[in-house]
Amino acid sequence: MTRLVRIELLKLTSTRLTYGLLATSVGLTVLWTVLEASRAGQPNGPAALTGSAGQTSIITGGVWGLILAAVLGVTISSGEFRHHTATLTYLAVPSRTRVLAAKGAAGGIAGAVFGLAGYAVTLTVGLIFVGAHGYHLAIGAGTLADWGLGHLVGAALLGVIGVVVGSLIRSQLAAVIGVFVWTIIIESLIGGLFGSVRPYLPYTAATALAGTPLGSASFGPSRGVSGVVPLPFAAATALLAAIAVAGALVAARTTIRRDVS
Amino acid sequence: MTIIHIQGLRKRYGPVTAVDDLSFDVQPGTVTGFLGPNGAGKTTTLRMLLGLVAPDAGTATVNGLSYGDLPEPLHQDGAVLEASSFHPGRTARAHLRIQALAADVDQSRIEDVLDLVGLADAAGRRVGGFSLGMRQRLGLATALLADPEVLILDEPANGLDPEGIRWLRGLLRGFAAEGGTVLVSSHMLAEVAQTIESVVIIDRGHLLAQGSVAALTANGNDLEEAFFQLTREAVR
Numbered sequence: 001m002t003r004l005v006r007i008e009l010l011k012l013t014s015t016r017l018t019y020g021l022l023a024t025s026v027g028l029t030v031l032w033t034v035l036e037a038s039r040a041g042q043p044n045g046p047a048a049l050t051g052s053a054g055q056t057s058i059i060t061g062g063v064w065g066l067i068l069a070a071v072l073g074v075t076i077s078s079g080e081f082r083h084h085t086a087t088l089t090y091l092a093v094p095s096r097t098r099v100l101a102a103k104g105a106a107g108g109i110a111g112a113v114f115g116l117a118g119y120a121v122t123l124t125v126g127l128i129f130v131g132a133h134g135y136h137l138a139i140g141a142g143t144l145a146d147w148g149l150g151h152l153v154g155a156a157l158l159g160v161i162g163v164v165v166g167s168l169i170r171s172q173l174a175a176v177i178g179v180f181v182w183t184i185i186i187e188s189l190i191g192g193l194f195g196s197v198r199p200y201l202p203y204t205a206a207t208a209l210a211g212t213p214l215g216s217a218s219f220g221p222s223r224g225v226s227g228v229v230p231l232p233f234a235a236a237t238a239l240l241a242a243i244a245v246a247g248a249l250v251a252a253r254t255t256i257r258r259d260v261s
Numbered sequence: 262m263t264i265i266h267i268q269g270l271r272k273r274y275g276p277v278t279a280v281d282d283l284s285f286d287v288q289p290g291t292v293t294g295f296l297g298p299n300g301a302g303k304t305t306t307l308r309m310l311l312g313l314v315a316p317d318a319g320t321a322t323v324n325g326l327s328y329g330d331l332p333e334p335l336h337q338d339g340a341v342l343e344a345s346s347f348h349p350g351r352t353a354r355a356h357l358r359i360q361a362l363a364a365d366v367d368q369s370r371i372e373d374v375l376d377l378v379g380l381a382d383a384a385g386r387r388v389g390g391f392s393l394g395m396r397q398r399l400g401l402a403t404a405l406l407a408d409p410e411v412l413i414l415d416e417p418a419n420g421l422d423p424e425g426i427r428w429l430r431g432l433l434r435g436f437a438a439e440g441g442t443v444l445v446s447s448h449m450l451a452e453v454a455q456t457i458e459s460v461v462i463i464d465r466g467h468l469l470a471q472g473s474v475a476a477l478t479a480n481g482n483d484l485e486e487a488f489f490q491l492t493r494e495a496v497r
Contacts, residue, residue, distance in 0.1 A: 007359055
């Protein structure tokens with residue numbers, strides 16, 4: 001299995017798409033964090049950077065790393081059908097479930113890199129803004145480390161879920177659009193309409209792992225909703241892992257068994 | 262002794278029967294042409310042999326095992342099925358590096374096969390900029406990477422220029438001369454007639470003829486005439 005994972009990682013590192021997605025993730029994260037930090041303390045903006053609430057919402061805002069990790073996961077699996085490379089992949093490794101498992105592992109590893117890169121960016125930008133205003137950092141080193149771990153785990157699990165989504169929906173364009181629509185529109189709508197369901201939505205659970213306050217990583221109507229508690233670390237991890245495993249089982253029994261013609 | 266054994270193979274796509282109760286064998290050390298008009302079921306048959314398409318009935322084996330059961334499939338079967346099965350953003354060398362890792366062969370073999378197929382100078386270029394002929398050559402390099410016993414090729418001459426076709430002919434003959442087995446599908450009858458010793462002819466998923474080229478052309482017909490006679494009779 002180690003060799004299969006190395007093959008998938010070699011595939012990832014040998015195309016420009018991977019680096020382009022990582023650059024996009026970092027660029028969007030910088031833009032998002034700078035805009036949010038600039039609005040801190042203003043009406044309708046995040047809390048002021050003088051206290052832990054404002055600093056937390058900026059430093060844990062590496063959400064584009066999470067979203068782009070899922071997009072990368074989608075390309076890992078659906079790209080095989082888009083470019084007709086599934087033929088060579090399955091000629092080399094006829095067991096399609098082993099290929100799916102290797103792709104899931106590669107998606108998790110690459111996703112973790114995206115999550116850590118996003119966190120490094122938000123942490124750096126956040127510290128620059130806090131320092132530039134001469135404020136005291138109100139968050140301890142242990143908490144900062146926990147958030148780093150959360151970005152890593154959340155993005156890794158979204159990377160795996162992306163692989164599963166790309167296996168279930170072979171059209172790469174449809175699957176990538178689906179990821180953006182789900183994270184930016186659907187979770188926002190569901191989260192805004194049904195607050196009690198909100199912590200159990202996958203993207204929201206991943207942001208909870210990253211330490212993001214509920215709502216500050218959302219888009220649209222669910223951004224202002226409050227009064228709901230995010231899932232604890234272990235529960236959010238278990239939820240995302242369960243979604244990945246359930247989706248992988250469905251894919252293993254349906255789409256990945258289809259003829260490659 | 263047979264190396265490829267097809268028995269009672271059947272595949273339907275909705276109302277269309279692509280392959281129907283097809284049986285034939287391929288002997289080791291031969292170059293066997295797998296001939297038929299467009300839509301005859303050649304590609305579907307080869308994909309069933311390689312485990313990419315699940316048959317509705319029948320079996321297809323290499324060395325007595327179905328493709329999925331082969332312990333090291335790339336060391337036993339090298340296949341070229343379509344010239345477009347490469348990531349366009351990947352260089353030829355990066356593609357072969359992945360395939361070498363998949364086949365568990367030494368990376369030094371990459372330069373050998375690049376030289377063999379005449380792509381050494383283009384190895385650092387992205388495949389998206391390759392001509393059809395160059396892609397065919399890269400496909401052959403991929404198939405030969407693990408030094409397989411059997412080559413299974415689907416229309417490998419497509420896109421090759423006359424020099425490339427002559428090179429391919431020599432490659433296949435040399436491969437068989439060293440004990441390898443080649444099953445090559447084609448609709449370019451005049452071309453393939455210069456390379457093959459045995460032939461399997463199918464039409465509409467059915468076997469029309471199997472045997473040596475010499476036996477098929479014993480009545481004075483050339484391979485092309487024999488082929489058209491068989492396919493005309495099948496239509497009647």
